[in-house]
Amino acid sequence: MTSVLSTLLSPIVAGCWRMAQWGWTPQERLRWIEQCLELGVSSFDHADIYGSYTVEALFGEALALAPQLRSRLQLVSKCGIQLVSPQRPQHRVKAYDSSRGHIVASVEHSLKALRTDYLDLLLLHRPDPLLDADEVAEAFEALRAAGKVRHFGVSNYSPAQFELLASRTTLVTNQVECSLLHLAPLHDGSFDHMQRLRLSPMVWSPLAGGRLFTGDGPTEQRVRAALEGVAREHGCSAATVAHAWLLRLPCRPHPIVGSRRIEAMREAVAALSLRLEAPTWHALWSASTGHPVP
Secondary structure, eight states: OHHHHHHSSOEEEEEEETHHHOOOOOOHHHHHHHHHHHOOOOOOEETTHHHHHHHHHHHHHHTTTOOOGGGGGGEEEEEEEOOOOOTTTTOOOOOEOOOOHHHHHHHHHHHHTTSSSSEEEEESSSOTOOOOHHHHHHHHHHHHHSSSBSSSEEEOOHHHHHHHTTSSSSSOOOOEEEBTBBBBBHHSSHHHHHHTOOOOEEEOOOGGGGGHHHSSSHHHHHHHHHHHHHHHHHHHHEEEEEHHHHHTTTTEEEEOOOOOOOHHHHHHHHGGOOOOOOOOOOHHHHHHHHHHHO
């Protein structure tokens, strides 16, 4: 299956949401971007709200040190959540806003912060019960016509919510949470829906925010032991196996690796060369669920 996303983004995506916590200089941030590119990780996932509306500017500050890199990378951002933040004093309560005015204004903020003329991909961050599909489509088409956003998608949408918006405008992905500790998209129709449409999802928290390797609950321990067994068999890290488990899915997901450690990127990239056999894949699924396949 070849999807629009496979031609738009790198197979592994670098997640930037923690960048404000790293305490790095602009030069250190630039080196991280360069190291990602050296590994073939050319896509960078943002959202306007990350770091309480600061991460995009931190990334843009680094990119401004080497603006020639813009043509080699893809920038993804998200909008639609309003946080109460000193950066947005007009926000009185945490809320969703999928109005045309908010979408367009958010993109303008993101472009300025990232120091770029366009986004490769814009996602609506969360489903909004007040979303007017026609109004969102108008905003998307205006941004596309102005050359400010090239492609559009959503994040955390159900298949029905995706279909509603896709009936008005072209969407290329749904970014959802999935890992060996969060199997919902495998069973709630999300990944079936993406495969039916020949679209690839993006996957956030593919290592369950690190709980795969730090959690002490029975499920975490069971999954960790199973991962380590497969890793020994293949001579790689358990993290590589966890990513390979996701990459084995026929909807061809793009995992987002939100780590400052380049070694974490290397482990994810290594998974592109590890195709798990179906029995191994199902054994890992069983380790997560705690029972054999029905």
